[in-house]
Amino acid sequence: MFTFPKIHHFPPFYTQQQNATVLENQLNxxxxxxxxxCQHYLVYVLLPQGAIMAQGSEETAPPLFENKALDRxxxxxxxxxxxxHLIHKLGRGVYVDPKHPDAGVLVFWRTPDEWAxxxxxxxxxxxHVGSVLTVYELILLDDAADDSFRNLDYHMLARAVDVLVKQGRAQVFRSDDGRIEGIKIV
Incomplete structure (x- = not known):
């Protein structure tokens, strides 16, 4: 069970502050x-207004941006x-499709470098170094290659693999439509 921090129970936390310094702290x-x-509930993709779009955990996540006890x-x-702020100031997320921001935001509770x-x-x-692993083996099997990767969002996996390819540490095998099907860590 996720424990919200004390500030989540502070009514002004839900109102966008006007003072720039206070607002910066509030956004942080x-x-x-x-x-x-997102890390606790394995949430990888949020809609820009904060609704969960892709979650790897089976545990039901309570609303993030509301506190029913406060009616806020x-x-x-x-x-x-x-x-x-998460995307542009902290660099901890990106739009899944930059041309369509409403398609969702990939949240980097672990960065692509960390996943790589x-x-x-x-x-x-x-x-498995030198062996080809399929995406299915990595993230979809009940006995996935590593529990950390079970139900990992495809977009996050693709970003991590891109890091490895740029470092010369992986080769990628793609389907006809360009999706990653296999990964060989070298």
Whole structure:
């Protein structure tokens, strides 16, 4: 069960502050909460207004941007400001499709570099360096290559693999439509 921080129970937290310094701190607090929440519930993609779009956990996630006990919720424009801050100021997310921001935001509670490092470590630990692993083997099987990757969002996996390819540490095998089908860690 996720434990919300004390600030989540502070009514002004849900109102966008006017003072620039206070607003910056407020946005940072919201982003910290958002990242912790997403990591706990394995949320990889949010809609820009904050609704969960892709979740790897089977545990039901409570609403992030509201506190029913306080009868308070962050309004949609403020939720968008929080997500924008996460992307543009903190670099902890990207639009799944930059041409269509409403398609969702990929949340980096672990950065692509961190996922790439974990992927290499798992391949090394399991003796798969030099072997081709399918996306299915990595993230979809009940006995996935590593529990860390079970139900990992495809877009996040693709970003991690791109990091490895740029470092010369992986080869990618793609389908006719360009999607990654296999990965060889070298």
């Amino acid at each position: 607090e919201w982003c910290s909460l958002l990242l912790s929440y 919720s962050a309004p949609p424009h403020f939720r968008r400001a929080i997500v924008s 490092r974990m992927l290499c470590d798992a391949a090394d630990r399991m003796g």
